Amino acid sequence: MTIISAGGGAQDIAERPVRRGRLTGAVPTAFVGLIVPAVLALGWEAAVALGWSQGRLMPPPSRILATLWDLAQSGDLLVHVLATLWRVGAGFLFGVLAGTALGALTGYLTAARRLLDPTFQALRSIPSIAWVPLFILWFGIFETSKVILIAVGVFFPVYLATSGAIMGVDRKLVEVGRIFRLSGPQLVWRVLLPATLPAYLIALRTGLGLGWMFVVAAEFMGASEGLGFLLVDGQMTGQPQIILAAIVAFAVLGKLTDGLLAAASRPLLRWQDGFRPEG
Amino acid sequence: MLTIESLSKRYPNGHLALTGIDLTVRPGEILGVVGGSGCGKSTLLRIVSGLEAATTGRVTLNGTAVTAPREEIGFVFQEPRLMPWLSVRDNVAFGIRHLPRAEQAARTEEALRRVGLIDFAGAWPRQLSGGMAQRAALARALVGRPSVMLLDEPFSALDALTRYDLQDHLLHLWSFERPTMILVTHDIEEALVLCDRIVVMQPGPGRVQTIATPPLSRPRDRADPLFEDWKHRLLGELSRSFRERHSGDEAFPAAAI
Ligand SMILES: Nc1ncnc2c1ncn2[C@@H]1O[C@H](COP(=O)(O)OP(=O)(O)OP(=O)(O)O)[C@@H](O)[C@H]1O
Ligand SMILES: [Mg+2]
Numbered sequence: 001m002t003i004i005s006a007g008g009g010a011q012d013i014a015e016r017p018v019r020r021g022r023l024t025g026a027v028p029t030a031f032v033g034l035i036v037p038a039v040l041a042l043g044w045e046a047a048v049a050l051g052w053s054q055g056r057l058m059p060p061p062s063r064i065l066a067t068l069w070d071l072a073q074s075g076d077l078l079v080h081v082l083a084t085l086w087r088v089g090a091g092f093l094f095g096v097l098a099g100t101a102l103g104a105l106t107g108y109l110t111a112a113r114r115l116l117d118p119t120f121q122a123l124r125s126i127p128s129i130a131w132v133p134l135f136i137l138w139f140g141i142f143e144t145s146k147v148i149l150i151a152v153g154v155f156f157p158v159y160l161a162t163s164g165a166i167m168g169v170d171r172k173l174v175e176v177g178r179i180f181r182l183s184g185p186q187l188v189w190r191v192l193l194p195a196t197l198p199a200y201l202i203a204l205r206t207g208l209g210l211g212w213m214f215v216v217a218a219e220f221m222g223a224s225e226g227l228g229f230l231l232v233d234g235q236m237t238g239q240p241q242i243i244l245a246a247i248v249a250f251a252v253l254g255k256l257t258d259g260l261l262a263a264a265s266r267p268l269l270r271w272q273d274g275f276r277p278e279g
Numbered sequence: 280m281l282t283i284e285s286l287s288k289r290y291p292n293g294h295l296a297l298t299g300i301d302l303t304v305r306p307g308e309i310l311g312v313v314g315g316s317g318c319g320k321s322t323l324l325r326i327v328s329g330l331e332a333a334t335t336g337r338v339t340l341n342g343t344a345v346t347a348p349r350e351e352i353g354f355v356f357q358e359p360r361l362m363p364w365l366s367v368r369d370n371v372a373f374g375i376r377h378l379p380r381a382e383q384a385a386r387t388e389e390a391l392r393r394v395g396l397i398d399f400a401g402a403w404p405r406q407l408s409g410g411m412a413q414r415a416a417l418a419r420a421l422v423g424r425p426s427v428m429l430l431d432e433p434f435s436a437l438d439a440l441t442r443y444d445l446q447d448h449l450l451h452l453w454s455f456e457r458p459t460m461i462l463v464t465h466d467i468e469e470a471l472v473l474c475d476r477i478v479v480m481q482p483g484p485g486r487v488q489t490i491a492t493p494p495l496s497r498p499r500d501r502a503d504p505l506f507e508d509w510k511h512r513l514l515g516e517l518s519r520s521f522r523e524r525h526s527g528d529e530a531f532p533a534a535a536i
């Protein structure tokens with residue numbers, strides 16, 4: 001559709017995305033966040049260099065980076081990272097699928113909610129790590145039990161948010177859908193889905209965060225590769241720099257995947273009339 | 280022709296909201312419904328729209344019973360109720376998605392022009408003022424060219440100046456296809472400016488008290504002495520309805536009213 005508004009004006013303003021903080025704001029903002037870690041790292045580096053501390057149990061940043069470099073050079077880092085990424089990815093996928101399907105079901109159908117929700121709420125109160133021994137007995141010590149544990153961790157936040165978001169959809173908007181005679185699937189697609197999207201996307205990020213938490217637990221229970229294995233290995237062989245290298249890798253990957261998810265959801269949520277603190 | 284026959288509504292909690300409503304609305308007529316809070320105006324409108332089922336009686340439009348929302352019946356709520364995730368243009372087109380694309384685009388553009396929002400077609404609802412949002416809601420209701428428009432206090436959340444503006448605007452919009460309109464309002468002036476006949480409702484349970492047909496020429500002139508005269512008459516009717524409601528009420532002796 002081509003609608004040319006005479007004189008530009010309102011439409012132009014309306015359609016121009018707000019780009020605040022992309023060029024002018026973002027860079028200094030990111031720098032501000034880096035000040036504290038940078039000062040701490042440099043301080044520790046200096047303390048070890050000046051001989052105030054041996055840095056044997058708490059290696060300085062330079063040694064951690066060197067360890068990471070060595071691991072990367074030998075190709076080990078990639079192997080561990082890929083193993084962990086695969087587990088998180090698979091667990092996240094299954095957890096999200098199950099959480100979305102069951103959350104949608106219980107949110108949409110009162111009967112399903114009455115039937116299923118109490119069970120899920122009860123299961124949710126069990127610390128998920130408590131399942132580990134049982135999962136090992138049932139699914140063995142290899143990939144299946146790891147992926148299932150991660151999926152369980154991802155499931156609950158996604159389930160809760162999906163179900164809650166659907167129940168919380170503004171009844172008034174649903175009524176507009178009824179006035180325009182939307183069928184059940186049309187109502188889902190054109191009203192319920194967009195209305196629940198913001199809460200759902202945040203739930204995905206929460207779920208992903210839990211996925212990263214649970215992959216560590218999963219890899220503690222016997223793994224021969226993965227960043228969690230690297231943690232255990234560093235402990236066994238008394239090399240704190242390996243533990244810290246793995247922790248740094250976790251931090252980077254966690255932040256990166258969350259950032260990707262956030263970036264992917266941003267264009268879907270441009271309509272939101274939320275509080276925008278930056279700027 | 281829209282007819283409402285011996286309609287009553289009892290809500291599931293046992294509350295009798297409406298009883299014995301009989302009304303006939305001519306094609307193209309603008310019917311006002313005024314009355315105090317809780318006398319069943321919204322309930323009546325929701326039943327006519329098909330959103331709510333009647334307990335007894337029925338609503339028919341051109342001979343067929345209205346039991347569910349219909350394409351020929353448009354509804355404007357007190358709040359704009361725009362979908363916040365759709366642009367103004369897509370909100371207006373919300374109800375005509377079954378039409379061919381070109382038709383959708385043409386009708387949407389025409390509706391946006393009529394309500395003066397063509398420059399805001401690409402805006403998000405959050406970027407509109409209250410009056411603009413309500414105009415978008417009017418456009419959304421009108422774009423399907425309904426033969427009946429139901430409006431439930433559409434301007435009551437707006438300031439007086441915006442309200443006057445939108446009242447004129449509503450008449451302008453009505454003049455194109457001349458749909459039958461039922462306008463619920465608590466503003467007697469609004470009813471007098473817009474309506475051919477005015478139904479005064481009475482609470483407890485909600486029923487028709489009188490139907491007034493003010494002999495005012497169009498365009499209505501708020502400064503006309505006859506206008507003032509009718510305003511006072513209707514106010515008198517309304518306060519009578521309250522007095523009746525409270526008669527026999529110990530805590531509310533007649534002398535006090
Ligand atoms: N869903 C419901 N369940 C039970 N009672 C209801 C329901 N909706 C409305 N009522 C009752 O029915 C009566 C009429 O309500 P209604 O909303 O139709 O009044 P109204 O004339 O539109 O009032 P207002 O001017 O305040 O909008 C009120 O007493 C209200 O409490
Ligand atoms: Mg009402």
